Amino acid sequence: MSLLAFTSVPAPDYPVPAPIREAARGRAVHPVWVNPAGGATFRLGDGPGARYAKWAPAGAGLDLAGEAARMRWAGAFVTVPRVLELDSDDDGTWLVTAALDGEMAVVDRWKEDPATAVRVIGEALRAFHDALPVADCPFSASAEERVAEAVLNADRLDQRDLHRDYAHLTPAEALKRVADIPPVDKLVVCHGDTCAPNTLLTPDGRFAGHVDLVELGVADRWSDLAIATWSTTWNYGDDWEKPLLDAYGIDPDPERTEYYRLLWSVGP
Numbered sequence: 001m002s003l004l005a006f007t008s009v010p011a012p013d014y015p016v017p018a019p020i021r022e023a024a025r026g027r028a029v030h031p032v033w034v035n036p037a038g039g040a041t042f043r044l045g046d047g048p049g050a051r052y053a054k055w056a057p058a059g060a061g062l063d064l065a066g067e068a069a070r071m072r073w074a075g076a077f078v079t080v081p082r083v084l085e086l087d088s089d090d091d092g093t094w095l096v097t098a099a100l101d102g103e104m105a106v107v108d109r110w111k112e113d114p115a116t117a118v119r120v121i122g123e124a125l126r127a128f129h130d131a132l133p134v135a136d137c138p139f140s141a142s143a144e145e146r147v148a149e150a151v152l153n154a155d156r157l158d159q160r161d162l163h164r165d166y167a168h169l170t171p172a173e174a175l176k177r178v179a180d181i182p183p184v185d186k187l188v189v190c191h192g193d194t195c196a197p198n199t200l201l202t203p204d205g206r207f208a209g210h211v212d213l214v215e216l217g218v219a220d221r222w223s224d225l226a227i228a229t230w231s232t233t234w235n236y237g238d239d240w241e242k243p244l245l246d247a248y249g250i251d252p253d254p255e256r257t258e259y260y261r262l263l264w265s266v267g268p
Helices: 018-024 064-074 114-131 143-152 171-178 222-235 241-248 254-266
Strands: 029-034 040-044 051-057 083-088 092-098 187-190 199-201 207-210 217-220
Touching: 018 029, 018 040, 018 051, 018 092, 051 064, 064 083, 064 092, 114 187, 114 199, 114 207, 114 222, 114 241, 143 171, 143 254, 171 254, 187 222, 217 222, 222 241, 222 254
Parallel strands: none
Antiparallel strands: 029 040, 040 051, 051 092, 083 092, 187 217, 199 207
């Protein structure tokens, strides 16, 4: 499951790694997100010159180099953060990107106007899928590969790792189910983590960009759609799944939706 599902807002005095302080080059450093693997995101400065820095401690298993490569490739076709710096030392790796002019689709303003947020998420996801060329994409996120990785790491999968919708399954039962992969509906370049916070909106309610592309790769479009619709239930309440699909321009597919939600729950 994506670590975004478990990220939290850190305290203002959250410790800032020395490389992040240096990358700030005198700008104020604001902790933004922290995840259970020890990774953290910081905003460097404010206003038009702001940047964002991700920190991955050594051994955390967070592939910032892979995310940088994906952003550089996708940035030729869609609006994603521009990579400014990628480096590492014995303590960890850091990735610095230019800030996009927008706010996450889950800030209070958009939680109070879910109709706008959900419409933008659906339309932007369709545009993302339409714009990125499958034949030229060097990254894969196929169900087959994800299942193989989940099985390889089966000893690390705990009942508590499964989303509450699948709490009735044992890890072994969940892995058996995801091994039965449904036929591909349509191959696209998937974002890979379409939770609502990863879509940014401008102040006047237009699409501003996509962030957190570490899982980007070619896969069935329902790999993205299943999580995008699921995320509406966490962030906006009931009855927003269909409006998102309407904005994307597709009918519901309960079988693929169920499958890709379970796959997301058991692994990357």
